[in-house]
Amino acid sequence: MGILNTRKNKKYSYQPRYYKGEGNPYELKHKFDDFRVTAGSDKGLKTKLNNAVGDYKYNADTNGANRRVVYIVAALILIFLFIIDFDLSIFFPNR
Template sequence: MKVNFFKLNKNRKFNYTPRFFKGKDDVAPSFESKFSVYRESYNTNDIGKHWADQRYKMRNRKNRGINLTLILIILFLILIFLYIIDFDINIFFTN
């Protein structure tokens, strides 16, 4: 028997729900094929698929603007850095 110690086990997903489970009411079967029903839709109790869909929606948001909170945090950290190195801001002002 050949054993490979460096090969990782393949992750397998098994999402079983009984045929007459109440969570499958929203899945409307069509008469195309036996497997096409499960290709595009998923169960209401499939939390992993819901989580993946929400992550995909958050990644592809239409709002691509920079968050104001992020700008304020970066500005605050820059000011702290300039204070630590004792930066003199008077060189930018002419008196």
């Protein structure tokens, strides 16, 4: 077991005796695996980042979630700047 490598879970191909359906009923599958490519077991950081950027670019934002995240981040930054007493007047021209 390496220091930097994570341990993988064991996989079994058990199928119940009287089960007549397709596939394995005990298969553990993520809820959103069919809708995105970032949920796979990719190896490198570059591959994960490229998959995340591609998923962000080519999937439509139907509920405005991306805009909501931008608003929340902007509000948190303004609150942080207020807490550290940052002078916001440097962003506005002097009159």
